[in-house]
Amino acid sequence: MPDAPMPRPSIAIIGAGAIGSLLAGLLARAGADVTLVARGARLEALRRDGLRFRDLGGAFTLTVPGALKVTDRLQSPVSVLFLCVKAPALEAALSDNLAGMGPDSRVVPLVNGIPWWFFDDLGHPIHAVDPGGRLFEMVPFDQIVGSVTMMTAGFEADGTVVSTIPHKLALGPTTPNGPRPVDLADVLTAAGIDLDRADHIRPLVWEKLAINLSTNTLSALCGHTLEEIAADPALCARAVAVAAETEHLARAWGCQIAVAAGLPAAMTRAGAFRTSMLQDRLAGRPLELAPIALAPLELAEARAIAMPETTRLLAELQAELVAGLAPPGTPPVQGAQR
Template sequence: MLRPSIAILGAGAIGSLLAARLAAAGSDVTLVARGPRLAQIRAEGLKIRDLDGPRAITLPVTEALRSPVSVLFLCVKGPAIEAALRGNLDGIGPDTRIVPLVNGIPWWFFDDLGHPVRAVDPDGALFRLVPFQQIVGAVTMMTAGFEPDGTVVSTIPHFLALGPTIPDGPRPVDLADELTAAGIALDRADYIRPLVWEKLALNAATNPLSALTGQTLAQIAADPASCTRATALAREIEVLSAAYGNPIVVSDSLAARLTKAGAFRTSMLQDAEAGRALELAPITHAPLELAGARGVAMPETARLLADLQAVRPTQTLSFQDIPS
């Protein structure tokens, strides 16, 4: 079997970590980066520090793909997805498998709404850009962040789930082998949607709350008020997931999981501290949209969003501002 050509679109913490692990294992991988990050990687290599220790990885890095690849990992945040895809259409052929490693509800994740989830794909542009049959469902439990010198730091084992977006859909066997060889523990799921809901419950319970309180995951677990609020937020996602036919249980083990994660600062907390817009659309707005379609009440989620808007008005888009 020929090894797949792999591109990582997005040189943020997760994209960089994934690219470095694959490159170190000998995969045919190219990282797509821009601006100062592109220049830094070309000059210094891709610097990471994880449980295998510190190192700098040399790998191909480019500003845009010029020919189709076998697999395209999409590792950019929601607002940047469309522009990133349009800038790399030459890298997407009819046989390219696209693996979105995105937070919250992905754009392809819809049920019987009759249209894409508008919070993450307002006019259906992403649906038109990416054929559904080319999408490989994925959920990452990898965590990573940047040090001031651009080193990517990850302090927990690397874990990724891959699976069909439809029951009994095709399985990416060759890609799974590449990831396993790179030291990434893999859940070869029969069906990815329940795992998307589980990851959403974790994101929805912690990311916006961390941006509001300034707390790390361990601090949320240790603070009775924050832990109670996080648990209530996770339970709302559990109810919503069950309404869409995917029962999950996350809230019972939430405190223990947050404690184990330690002093991890969520990406939304980092964005809040840097004055950047918060990635609420896939984590908060999309669940509220899906809840409205099924008549599910989510008062804790709505209250958290209102609190964020009061504290960080310039960084927080109102749910009412989502196109309908």
């Protein structure tokens, strides 16, 4: 007799921002069993209008309930739990939804910068991203699937989620014996996501960090798009210097990456792209400095690695934030992108 088909995994996505909503839409459109966790006005809008999104495949509206389930809090364990909230809200969001994480659940944090699980071998949390150690305690390391997302999305004024580039995601074990995304891979590829099933996720985390640290912080400081930074010799040199410092830091932690040399061309190709940190600053939201800037500097201190350009850049940005200054020459925008 032929093998019985593998049952569909139940998937929950905590966080109904741009990335969480996009992921929920892609998966639900492909027929996956998806629950999106949202709060407040966002939850009300989803129940009233459904989930509207537009990508390279066209425009779609998913009915709620129907194609997609939404809730303000998970009540029972799911097979896969995606965490799509930014670092400042992660502990509270996870605490509110611990009922969704059972002993067999896989947890996939789609987070920027250095994630809290990155150095489980240290035996203690990275204080910049998990100051009280609650995340370190709440989520068993053997249930975490490491991830690096190259997906981007933003909100239009009417709440439609928009993504204008192909969807790419890398998943892989965080420890040698950690869970691998076997059945989840089929669900994601069916949803139109280009999936890289990495044997070693840490180099990809370091590479994404080098890009985010060098471009997010600088764009938030100067108010420029990536192509504008690439076209300005002084700004471009600062970005390359920060990326080079991150490469040196990664080597000190046993990982070889190469980002700095190709960064100017990558920024030029990105075009008129406003980083998530710039968009957050323009919208008056907290910046993700902890995982993108403070955690790397904490790890640099632990290895006695100097990162002078990164330190200067962060100090300049923090000084402007304390003074309440807006970045020069940029009007406010709607939404946020990764």
